[in-house]
Amino acid sequence: MLLTVFVLSATLVAPSSPRETFAARANPSATGDLASNPPLLVNISKLPRTVEVNLTAAVTKLSLQPGVVSEVFAYNGHVPGPTLDVREGDRVIIHFKNELPEPTTVHWHGIHLPFESDGSPFHPIKPGESKDYVFTVRPGTAGTYWYHPHPDHRTGFAIGKGLFGAIVVHAADDPLPRLTEKLLVLSDNRFLQDGTIDFPDPASHHGGIDEENGREGPVLFVNGQVLPRIQIRSGEVQRWRVVNSSAGRIFRIAIPGQTMLQVGTDGGLLEKPVEVKEVLLTTGERVELLVRGGARGSSTVLQNLPYDRYSPQTRPADWNVTRDLLTLETTNLPPVTPPVIPATLTKIVPLDTTKATAVRTIIFGQGIINGHTMDMARVDVSTHVGATEIWEITNIVGMDHPFHLHGFQFQVLDRDGVKEPYLAWKDMLNIPKHSTARIIVRYDDYPGKWMFHCHILDHEDHGMMGVLEVKP
Ligand SMILES: [Cu+2]
Numbered sequence: 001m002l003l004t005v006f007v008l009s010a011t012l013v014a015p016s017s018p019r020e021t022f023a024a025r026a027n028p029s030a031t032g033d034l035a036s037n038p039p040l041l042v043n044i045s046k047l048p049r050t051v052e053v054n055l056t057a058a059v060t061k062l063s064l065q066p067g068v069v070s071e072v073f074a075y076n077g078h079v080p081g082p083t084l085d086v087r088e089g090d091r092v093i094i095h096f097k098n099e100l101p102e103p104t105t106v107h108w109h110g111i112h113l114p115f116e117s118d119g120s121p122f123h124p125i126k127p128g129e130s131k132d133y134v135f136t137v138r139p140g141t142a143g144t145y146w147y148h149p150h151p152d153h154r155t156g157f158a159i160g161k162g163l164f165g166a167i168v169v170h171a172a173d174d175p176l177p178r179l180t181e182k183l184l185v186l187s188d189n190r191f192l193q194d195g196t197i198d199f200p201d202p203a204s205h206h207g208g209i210d211e212e213n214g215r216e217g218p219v220l221f222v223n224g225q226v227l228p229r230i231q232i233r234s235g236e237v238q239r240w241r242v243v244n245s246s247a248g249r250i251f252r253i254a255i256p257g258q259t260m261l262q263v264g265t266d267g268g269l270l271e272k273p274v275e276v277k278e279v280l281l282t283t284g285e286r287v288e289l290l291v292r293g294g295a296r297g298s299s300t301v302l303q304n305l306p307y308d309r310y311s312p313q314t315r316p317a318d319w320n321v322t323r324d325l326l327t328l329e330t331t332n333l334p335p336v337t338p339p340v341i342p343a344t345l346t347k348i349v350p351l352d353t354t355k356a357t358a359v360r361t362i363i364f365g366q367g368i369i370n371g372h373t374m375d376m377a378r379v380d381v382s383t384h385v386g387a388t389e390i391w392e393i394t395n396i397v398g399m400d401h402p403f404h405l406h407g408f409q410f411q412v413l414d415r416d417g418v419k420e421p422y423l424a425w426k427d428m429l430n431i432p433k434h435s436t437a438r439i440i441v442r443y444d445d446y447p448g449k450w451m452f453h454c455h456i457l458d459h460e461d462h463g464m465m466g467v468l469e470v471k472p
Pocket of ligand 1: 367400401402454455456459460464
């Protein structure tokens, strides 16, 4: 039986749930520390509607896995990196410095911005060099995004070493009532006994498995914490922004016996909340969920359920094990009246398929797209600003490959011929083994060379990527 019932209304009603701080006293019976949102990047600008921050990637030592210290790559000393917190319409200036011993970039995953600020492999930043990333957050992009390195051939390594952080874009006018917000940056990693992050020799058996599957690790993190706790009051509804920043792990998250209300995805809010028992969150994908407290004093978990994205030859032995990600504790405080959630959140205008001027055929093989590996000097898809196109993406092999397009949000038309049940703005779409999906995209601005690729980062690093040139 499903225990959660959300109160939906056609009209926005003032929330009755108070904002709750998470400075509450630790529950001695619980397993982990209270989950803390990553720190925010500090805005040093005095100008209105301007967010100006300093971001440095450097080698440092941190305890990621409890009990051992690891040499990591970190943004401003944190794993995950500090959150870039902005509003629609803000002008954003990021003073980035590369103090790593290798070239890097910062890719602002999902953000619609000029080519020069996309942080793709076309614009590497050498060790010791700096770059200002500058963009204006477009109206209508409120949602949850993330940033990470995207250097040629080294993205999976850089993320495994600790370089990833969230971006939250707030709307000028958010239809949801004021709720306690939790940012949950999901990641995984693998360590040697002495704490060294485990990157096996690519020529070894283990290295070969990583290359084939995409590197995963047995330690699952929420905001860099292992099995942290979240406290909630009975009747309270919290807004969870969940980011999958793993290099290869596809999460399938659920709270046993309880539904959640999905209100958003990659590019922001859905038109209407959707009640879900579980969410498949592919690499790089985001979701916004409303989660409700249970009975006073009760406790449950957010779980990662088994999901078979693998080919049988390299499927990990423990692929079908359910794992706990965090504990959700309903406090003993008196219940609050549940807030009323508006039944309509936003309006998404469907892109017009009759306006499509091209249908692109993208074939995902194992490690290749349309028979090729990546060549920076080659243009795989050539188009122009203002064009609307349909992309038909087919995965012909027995392993899932998550599709990501840089720079432009798209809408999913159908998957294996089944019409997408609701409109949404996406930049990630898992293409399961032996399946086809069709998306529609409009290049409404920003000429340049944009990447499209598999977001299993070992696949991307080995060339499962192509170049979309949008001409002026
Ligand atoms: Cu792939």
